[in-house]
Amino acid sequence: MDQLWDGFATALTPTHLLLAAVGVILGTAIGVLPGIGPAMAVALLLPVTYGLEPTGAFIMFAGIYYGGMFGGSTTSILLNTPGESAAVVAAIDGNPMARSGRGAQALAAAAIGHFVGGMVGTTLLVVLAPTVAGLAVGLGAPDFFAIMVLAFAAVTTVLGDSRVRGVASLLIGLTIGLIGLDEMTGQQRLTFGSLELADGIDVVIVAVGLFAVGESLWVAAHLRRNPARPIPVGTPWLGRADLRRAWKPWLRGPLIGFPFGALPAGGAEIPTFLSYATEKRLSKHRDEFGKGAIEGVAGPEATASASAAGTLVSMLTLGLPTTAVAAVMLAAFQQYGIQPGPLLFERESTLVWGLIASLFVGTVLLLVLNLPLAPLWARMLRIPRPYLYAGILFFAMVGAYAVSGQAADLLVLFAIGVIGLVMRRYGLPVLPAILGVILGPAAELQMRRALQLSDGALTGLVNTTFSITVYAVVALLVLWPLVRKARSRT
Amino acid sequence: MTWLRERSELGVCAVLAVLGALVLVDALTIPTDFATRGPIGPKAVPVLVGAALLVVAVVLARDVLRGGRGAAEGGEDVDLSAPGDWRTVLLLCGAFLAATALIGTAGFPVAGFVLFWGAAYALGSRGHVRDPLIAAAVSVLTYVVFDVLLGVPLPGGPLMGVL
Amino acid sequence: MVRKLVAAAAGLAAVLLVPPLVGSGGDADVGERVRGLRVLVPNSPGGGYDVTARTAAKAMEDAGLASAVEVFNLPGAGGTVGLGRLVNERGNGKLVMSMGLGVVGSVYTNKSPSSLADTTPIAKLIEEPDIVVVGKDSPYRDIAGLLTAWKADPGGVPVGGGSSPGGPDHLAPMLMAKAAGLAPRSVNYVPFDGGGELLASVLGGKVAFGVSGVGEYRDQIQAGELRVLAVTGPERIAGIDAPTLREAGLDVSFTNWRGIVAPPGISDTDRERLIAAFARLHSSPQWRDALARNGWTDAFQAGPGFGEFLAGENRRVAEVLKELGLA
Numbered sequence: 002m003d004q005l006w007d008g009f010a011t012a013l014t015p016t017h018l019l020l021a022a023v024g025v026i027l028g029t030a031i032g033v034l035p036g037i038g039p040a041m042a043v044a045l046l047l048p049v050t051y052g053l054e055p056t057g058a059f060i061m062f063a064g065i066y067y068g069g070m071f072g073g074s075t076t077s078i079l080l081n082t083p084g085e086s087a088a089v090v091a092a093i094d095g096n097p098m099a100r101s102g103r104g105a106q107a108l109a110a111a112a113i114g115h116f117v118g119g120m121v122g123t124t125l126l127v128v129l130a131p132t133v134a135g136l137a138v139g140l141g142a143p144d145f146f147a148i149m150v151l152a153f154a155a156v157t158t159v160l161g162d163s164r165v166r167g168v169a170s171l172l173i174g175l176t177i178g179l180i181g182l183d184e185m186t187g188q189q190r191l192t193f194g195s196l197e198l199a200d201g202i203d204v205v206i207v208a209v210g211l212f213a214v215g216e217s218l219w220v221a222a223h224l225r226r227n228p229a230r231p232i233p234v235g236t237p238w239l240g241r242a243d244l245r246r247a248w249k250p251w252l253r254g255p256l257i258g259f260p261f262g263a264l265p266a267g268g269a270e271i272p273t274f275l276s277y278a279t280e281k282r283l284s285k286h287r288d289e290f291g292k293g294a295i296e297g298v299a300g301p302e303a304t305a306s307a308s309a310a311g312t313l314v315s316m317l318t319l320g321l322p323t324t325a326v327a328a329v330m331l332a333a334f335q336q337y338g339i340q341p342g343p344l345l346f347e348r349e350s351t352l353v354w355g356l357i358a359s360l361f362v363g364t365v366l367l368l369v370l371n372l373p374l375a376p377l378w379a380r381m382l383r384i385p386r387p388y389l390y391a392g393i394l395f396f397a398m399v400g401a402y403a404v405s406g407q408a409a410d411l412l413v414l415f416a417i418g419v420i421g422l423v424m425r426r427y428g429l430p431v432l433p434a435i436l437g438v439i440l441g442p443a444a445e446l447q448m449r450r451a452l453q454l455s456d457g458a459l460t461g462l463v464n465t466t467f468s469i470t471v472y473a474v475v476a477l478l479v480l481w482p483l484v485r486k487a488r489s490r491t
Numbered sequence: 492m493t494w495l496r497e498r499s500e501l502g503v504c505a506v507l508a509v510l511g512a513l514v515l516v517d518a519l520t521i522p523t524d525f526a527t528r529g530p531i532g533p534k535a536v537p538v539l540v541g542a543a544l545l546v547v548a549v550v551l552a553r554d555v556l557r558g559g560r561g562a563a564e565g566g567e568d569v570d571l572s573a574p575g576d577w578r579t580v581l582l583l584c585g586a587f588l589a590a591t592a593l594i595g596t597a598g599f600p601v602a603g604f605v606l607f608w609g610a611a612y613a614l615g616s617r618g619h620v621r622d623p624l625i626a627a628a629v630s631v632l633t634y635v636v637f638d639v640l641l642g643v644p645l646p647g648g649p650l651m652g653v654l
Numbered sequence: 655m656v657r658k659l660v661a662a663a664a665g666l667a668a669v670l671l672v673p674p675l676v677g678s679g680g681d682a683d684v685g686e687r688v689r690g691l692r693v694l695v696p697n698s699p700g701g702g703y704d705v706t707a708r709t710a711a712k713a714m715e716d717a718g719l720a721s722a723v724e725v726f727n728l729p730g731a732g733g734t735v736g737l738g739r740l741v742n743e744r745g746n747g748k749l750v751m752s753m754g755l756g757v758v759g760s761v762y763t764n765k766s767p768s769s770l771a772d773t774t775p776i777a778k779l780i781e782e783p784d785i786v787v788v789g790k791d792s793p794y795r796d797i798a799g800l801l802t803a804w805k806a807d808p809g810g811v812p813v814g815g816g817s818s819p820g821g822p823d824h825l826a827p828m829l830m831a832k833a834a835g836l837a838p839r840s841v842n843y844v845p846f847d848g849g850g851e852l853l854a855s856v857l858g859g860k861v862a863f864g865v866s867g868v869g870e871y872r873d874q875i876q877a878g879e880l881r882v883l884a885v886t887g888p889e890r891i892a893g894i895d896a897p898t899l900r901e902a903g904l905d906v907s908f909t910n911w912r913g914i915v916a917p918p919g920i921s922d923t924d925r926e927r928l929i930a931a932f933a934r935l936h937s938s939p940q941w942r943d944a945l946a947r948n949g950w951t952d953a954f955q956a957g958p959g960f961g962e963f964l965a966g967e968n969r970r971v972a973e974v975l976k977e978l979g980l981a
Contacts, residue, residue: 034636037643045641100567138858165554166561169507169547175540176514182731183533185845187763187819187980188521190537191514196738199731199764214587216566221579221614225570265854319857320873322850342873386568387616388625391607394583398590398606399633402599403643406727411591415584422580427503428561445536453844454860456809457530522979644726 005127008354012362017060020053021359024064025366031065032072035400038085038205039069039309040325043333055337056352060359062333066326067363070309071115071371074302075378078107082213082396086439087269087305089208090277093432094290094297096212104379107298109239110247112371114254114302119364121255121303122262122310127357133311134318137263142451143462145266147471149444152271154475155278156440161291161430170429173420174437177202184442185449197409202417204270206401207438210414211431213397215421217390222422224386247299250280254303261304262311266447268324269308270439276304291432310360316341317353500561504552511544582613598648599638603630688720688931694751695727696736703733706779706912707752709944710935717938719931732760732820734768741768743917747924750776754912758964758971759820763980770968774920775961777932778913780945781953783887784826785896787871787880788863789856797884797902800863801834808840814861816849819980820971822910823852826865826886828974830899833906838977856880867910868894869949911953913960929957 011017024046031042046065053061073084078095091111098107125133160167180191181201192198239247254276261272280300281290290297315321320342322328334341339349346353382389401414424431448462455461463469495501518537563571586609594602607626616622634651637643693711695704704727711723728736733753740751751773761769786797794800804811808831815823824845828838844861846852849870856864857879868891874880875894882896886908890898899906916928935941936954945952955963 031641034641037641041643045643097566138854141855141858141860163554163559163561165547165550168543169503169551172507172540172544172547173510176510176544179514179537179540182763182818184818184847186533188533189765190521190533191517194765196731196735196764196766199734200729217610218580218583219564220566220568221583222575222577223569223571223573224576224579224614225568225573265851315854319853320870321854328850340873343877343879344873385616387611387614390614391610391616391626392629394587394610395603395607395629395633398587398603399637402594403637403645406644406646407730408591408595411587411594415587415591418587419584423503423506425564426575427500428563429503441536441540449531450844452531453842454812456812456842459530 004350004354005358007351008356008358009361011056011351011355012060012358017057017355017359018362020057020061021064021363022366022370024061025068025363025370028065028068029072029075029367029371030068032069032084033075034072035076035082035084035396036403037069037400038073038087038325039066040085040329042066042069042072043326043329055339056355058333058337059352059356060363062330063356063359064363064366066309066330067115067119067306067360067367069326070305071112071367074111074115074305075108076396078111078298079104079378079382080213080393080396081216082393082400083205083208084400086204086208087273087308089204089270089435090273090301091298091305092208092212093277094292094294097291097293098295098298099379099382101293103293103295104382105376106239106243106295107293108375108378109372110243110295110299111302112368112375113239113247114251114299115306116364116368117251118255118258118303118306118308119310119360119367121252122259122307123357123360123364125255125259125307126310126314126360130314130318133260133263133314137265137315138319138321140264140467141465142447142454143465144467144471145264146444146447146451146462147468147475148271149440149447151471151475151478152275152436152440153444154478155275156433156436158278158281159290159430159432159436161428161433163428166427166429167433170424170431171433171437173424173429174207174434175441176437177207177417177434178438178441184446185453197407201442202413202438204435204438206410206414207417208435209397209400210417211421211424211434213393214414214418215425215431217394217397218418218422219425220390222426243295246284246286247295249283250276250296250300251303253279254300254305255307258304258307258309259311262308262323263314264311265315265321265323266443269305271443272308273301273304274436274439276300291430306364313360317345319343320345498555500555501552503561504548504555507544507551508548511541511548514541514544579613579615583610586610586613594646596648598650599645600627600630600634601648601650603633606630687718688714688927689722690748691720691723691931692749693723693725694736694740694749695725695729696733696751696753696757697727697729702756703752703754703912706754710752710779710914710932710941713938713940713944714931714935717935717940719934719938731764731766732818733757734760734764734766737761737766737770737773738768740915740917741772744919745921746917747920747928750914750916750928752912752914755822755825755910755967755971756817756820758967759822759825759975762972762975763818763820770915770964772918773915774918774925775957775964776914776916776925776928777936777957778911778953778955778960778963779932779936780950781887781909781911782867782869782950783885783889783891783909784823784865785868785871785882785891785894786830786863786865786884786886786899787856787875787882789859790879790881791859792863792881794863794883795881797897797899797904800883801902801904803862804831805834805836808836809842811862812842812844814844814846814852814855814864816846816852816866818845819843819978820975822867823865825971825974826908828978829906829908829970830886830904832974833899833904838974839979909951909953913955913964915964925957932956 028042043065073088074091077083077088077092081096083089083092095107182199257276258272280296284296312324312327315323316327322331401410451461518534590602590606604626611622638645693707695707697703707725711725714720788794813827817823831841849866852864855861885891885898888907
């Protein structure tokens, strides 16, 4: 604890406070750009920090990181173009909220979600770092596969009104996920000999294609021609009713996000989705989900931030990067001649505790700076419809092209956009397809890895206490509605 | 004809079935003499997905024939009472594909300009001076921010070579 | 996907971290300077070939050996997308590609239409040895113990690596198995998404042993969390107390390497000029500094010698992958 106070003493000097603020602002600004998520934001702004001493530099990174995360969800909410995979879920309810004039509320729910997630996550980081890191390394492929099964069980809550159409959508996603070289054996699947497809299709491209391009095409087919009224702006603040609905998701999110972030196969996609499914299950307004339920923004956003804090656990204590951002930060440490790993806390105590303290500071700054901006951002949607949709398509193109620099990716984006159009026309929900792309390859990989580690014995899937526990939870989730139905009948 | 028109969702079933067959064929042509460890190789999951696609295609077809219809998605900007305006969609597709074709040769600023103006035009904007100006500003600005300020390389094309 | 992003982001960082160029040396003969050279990098920014290419380009400019060197990325399919482009630029004497062992294997696993035999070899630049590593709680105390257990039950001794099939971390254990008298098919190789993900599995004892480049693991080794059983290269690594595989009685020597190739059909003058430029790079103090900074082992080999080396590596890789059914 003393070390943490020393850390705050480091983080709260005027210079460091200023660096954190600059980091948050720059991170948000760059995170808003298409195709640039927090990992790219940190990487792009590395040179800005080049002239600083290491502690100052890392304090700025912390700000950029959290700022970039928030910037990514801003475009997700306003333009339906997720800038990074952690923000995909935020688009599902955030964008409908923005369209119906509740953009400021959606952004505020996201900002407060990030604040709560960052605060709770960082606190858990301080208290639990060594314990969690030890546990994370103890988990292996069978455990991860069990988590994937849990996630698939949760997909049933988002299949929509028509089961068969939901399943069809899920299968389309799974098929897209199959494209590319098989990760375990290097065999080509569904690439038709094209080298461009050998690496598979990035989930952000799928999300932007189905959400942004698909929607633009669908709107084009049925554009309201009556006198175009601009999107209403509504009240700029969260009302009492909003707060009443959002506070529980804000607090639940970190509990899902933090442990996931620390896992070697974690990341933010699966926990944000699990948070969404949980909130939908627990909500009294279940039918509002997908049409602008504030819980669907609050929970996943808090989850995303807390998973970022979890990521830092593995990185700082083990030198293990579990996400892209962590890998970039690892590279940044090395540029300063610092090797994160088991010896980091001893060797660089001032820097590490200064960094942790600045995570708290950065989280607070993010909220203070962005909450007032939310209504301003939301006003952006008042531009005329043709410009709005032209802008969305433009954004989608830049995002898909900027990272890889290949026109082939634009064709893939377009093809997925056309699929999105057809799915909207015939009432196939879009969300299960995205989940198929995220969950399918991960589940297959972990299952086959588990079976390989056990040399083909099927018991390799259930040979850990953790996996058995998770399967028990899955069984409960699946059986509970049946039991309830049976009871209500008698 | 009207019978088919009312049941155009059968087309979705057909697409799903074709997709399923494609996945199955692709999976079954993965070489078998391959050294696979464990009971589940590279074929298992695609076979499962392909078979499931076929089943879903049949189930969906049955649902459609019994009168089930997928509800087209509504939304703030969507007017489902109007018939589909496929000309606008084609124009939009044209703008996007033109941009894709141009980006390698003419460079990003030109491609972005074509996409933005084309999309705005397709969606009914007719500011013959304002639209191209906005499109040019947006695409050049984006180019400058990415390529010059951030160092994310975008192709400048001959135009930027001249400037 | 994470891997792609990481690579992209880290690479951008690498590019931008390079401070602005100071005026070029000026002491070299201007007539011999290579002007307008373009370097194709066949993987994402931040990947191994990218860092090598950018470091070499900068050292060349700083040493006054070349001016206006442009490095660009064309990633995809383990480097074979870039290779295809290079082979199409027949006769272009102003273009080279940075590549390495990984591309040799990718040509087979991706069934690439163009191969490295189509290119003009210019120079091999650097090497990095792999290590055979276990967690601190592993029952294997030394390489002999591991090999005994491995030979007794290859399926029950899973080996983890940070590259997909055909990549360096995959080839190393396969070559080890062959030398130990095991059929490559019997090896239970579990691929992970890079050295980081593999690290967790080695630390947690999920795999019996791991094979990876030494760079990422130095701190863990120093902290005593990991035990290095052997070094795969021909020589021991300073600061790591482990024998080479040869010393342990396993006749295999394996190092990951990176080098430069040019398009096919370039004129003899162009070829000589490119080889001379990289030879002069090799003897420049700027390149020496870069090697030390990045912890790379100098392994320079010019033109024809590199060509023979490439052909040898190609044979070795093809042989292993054929036995596995991958080629």
